Amino acid sequence: MKFHFSGQILSENGELKINIPFNVWEVCDSQGVLMISVNAMGLSWECNLTPLGKGYYTIPVTEQQAEGHMGETFPVVFEILNRSPHYRGDSPYSAAQPIRKIDSVKLITQPNDGLCGQTCIAMLAGVTLDEACEIMHCRDWQASMGKMVDTLDYLGLQHENVIYYTQGAEVTLPKCAILMEKMGRYSHYLLCYDGTYYDPTMGILDSFDQKNLVGYLEIKTA
Numbered sequence: 001m002k003f004h005f006s007g008q009i010l011s012e013n014g015e016l017k018i019n020i021p022f023n024v025w026e027v028c029d030s031q032g033v034l035m036i037s038v039n040a041m042g043l044s045w046e047c048n049l050t051p052l053g054k055g056y057y058t059i060p061v062t063e064q065q066a067e068g069h070m071g072e073t074f075p076v077v078f079e080i081l082n083r084s085p086h087y088r089g090d091s092p093y094s095a096a097q098p099i100r101k102i103d104s105v106k107l108i109t110q111p112n113d114g115l116c117g118q119t120c121i122a123m124l125a126g127v128t129l130d131e132a133c134e135i136m137h138c139r140d141w142q143a144s145m146g147k148m149v150d151t152l153d154y155l156g157l158q159h160e161n162v163i164y165y166t167q168g169a170e171v172t173l174p175k176c177a178i179l180m181e182k183m184g185r186y187s188h189y190l191l192c193y194d195g196t197y198y199d200p201t202m203g204i205l206d207s208f209d210q211k212n213l214v215g216y217l218e219i220k221t222a
Contacts, residue, residue, distance in 0.1 A: 001149050003028070005165035005215075007040065007059075007076040009066045016066050017050065017058040018076060021167055022214065025055030026187060027180075029146025030083045040076040041069045077162070083146070091154045098156030100126045101222035102176060105193040110200040116189040117143025119200035120178055123191055124219060125155050143189070145217065148178065158220040165215035174218040181212040192216075 007018040018040070025031050034049045034057065043065055049057040059078065093099050108129055110119045115129065121143075122132035133139055136151050145163060152159050164171070173179075176193045190208075191198040197205040 001028075001146070002077050002079045002162045003165065004075065004077045004162050005167065006073050006169075008073050009061055009070055011070075016061040016063065018061060020049070020057050020059065020078075021165060023055040023187075024049070024057050027145045027163075028080055028083065029144040029150075030080055031055075034083075035081045036078045037081055038076065038078045041065065041072075041074055046081070085150045085153070091156070093154065093156035095156050095158050098158070102157065102193075102219060103222040105176075105191060105196075105198055107198050107204055108200065109203060112140070113201070114140035115143070116200040117145075117148055120189045120191050121148060121151050121155075123198055124152070124157055124178075141186075145178075145180065145187075145189075148189075149217070152219070160218040160220070163215055163217045166210070166213050167215075168211045168213065170210050171213075171216075173216060176219040176221045177216040178219065179208070179216045180214045182214050187214065193221075 005021055010017055010019060024034065035046065036049055037046050038044065038059055045065070047060055050060050051057055102124060105123050108119050108122050110116055110129065118132045118136055118138065119129055121136060122129045125132065135154065136143065136147055138147055149159070173192050177191070179190050179192055181188050190200060192208065197208045199205055
């Protein structure tokens, strides 16, 4: 899975870096020493992320890479090379035979906070919330975008290979997507489908304020 955002080169204590604008532990479901491949400024390279603490990281940049790009804002795409997906056993599903073809969404709401990611999977897969929790192997407050992507793959539900981080910028959303918005210390997940928003907490919404949007993952439909 690749992650796309707009970044800038910053200089601090004699070091050049690009800040990643989201919590890598929470979103990527990865910790420790993380090796990545990066595409930015027309360049491609591999490096280890520099930890800042509590799940936040920066991408180190050399003086040669930064030459001519200081003060610019540019697209950054990176992929974690040493992430191991969660093993859920052999799947009875595949891209050719998914758990279902997504041609509609039926609202499911979470009974309490902390289950929004699992609820989004339940709506996409057409299963109950309890079934989604069982498939994902996670309960309250344990879902992450990384776990959701692994679960989509297990279920044969196709998606784009890039998560776009809009950071509040206005964008044209795809027909179907998992949306991530920031709510206090935590991320909240909801679905959009054909111009309607399915929020595990608020129910069906006709509109969504994209100023609250952190990023999205497009889900392919029938």
